[in-house]
Amino acid sequence: MKVLAIGAHPDDIEIFMYGLLSIFKKEGYQVYTMIATDGAKGGTIKGKKLAKERANEAISGLEKLSSPIFLNLPDGELGTELGHGKIIKENILKIMPDLIITHSENDYHADHKSLSLITRGAVSHYIPILYCDTLMGINFHPNYYVDITNHKESKKEALLKHKTQKPDRFVDLFELMNSYRAAQCNAPKGNYAEAYNFKPSFPFSDIREILPPPLKLRPFHIENQHGFL
Ligand SMILES: [Zn+2]
Numbered sequence: 001m002k003v004l005a006i007g008a009h010p011d012d013i014e015i016f017m018y019g020l021l022s023i024f025k026k027e028g029y030q031v032y033t034m035i036a037t038d039g040a041k042g043g044t045i046k047g048k049k050l051a052k053e054r055a056n057e058a059i060s061g062l063e064k065l066s067s068p069i070f071l072n073l074p075d076g077e078l079g080t081e082l083g084h085g086k087i088i089k090e091n092i093l094k095i096m097p098d099l100i101i102t103h104s105e106n107d108y109h110a111d112h113k114s115l116s117l118i119t120r121g122a123v124s125h126y127i128p129i130l131y132c133d134t135l136m137g138i139n140f141h142p143n144y145y146v147d148i149t150n151h152k153e154s155k156k157e158a159l160l161k162h163k164t165q166k167p168d169r170f171v172d173l174f175e176l177m178n179s180y181r182a183a184q185c186n187a188p189k190g191n192y193a194e195a196y197n198f199k200p201s202f203p204f205s206d207i208r209e210i211l212p213p214p215l216k217l218r219p220f221h222i223e224n225q226h227g228f229l
Contacts, residue, residue, distance in 0.1 A: 003031050007103070009042060036073050186229060
């Protein structure tokens, strides 16, 4: 089974998808990672020097999962040229994954939105797409939660490799988001979950067979010792 994660910028896979990808890796899936833009605008230094540093950070951050494929499209301008879609499509087809994970079209950053729409257009109805959470969960309605508690420390380590991004703030951010998503499933403090959205369409009406098992069901009880409430 082949899973392809596509992030817009060099740290997005770690922030939004790392836990689920770690589970896939452990399950023996072939995990592929692809980074669409060069990230040349996201830092105090700019341009090619930053892009090179960020590429090295991504290689290091993703080393336990896969060697990332860099498309090096322009940061902040993804989708402004038709050629971008062609490059993304060609690279997806080279892998022909069984599942793609990428950003939601409702996310906050224009590059994230563009990548989501380009990816959807590129694969049409041939490959199912799982959309990852948006930044702080805004405009996002999950219908699939995955328990990443056992992978939380490796996610943190991966994110800390992105030194040009002052990564401590992103560690705080993902801990907040992933603990909130776990709490939505009534998991107690100390648990972490990543949230995803899948939109069924023919022929992928139900893709549970290729996903890791859902979170443990924790019903609400007044004297529940094992739930958030
Ligand atoms: Zn991004």
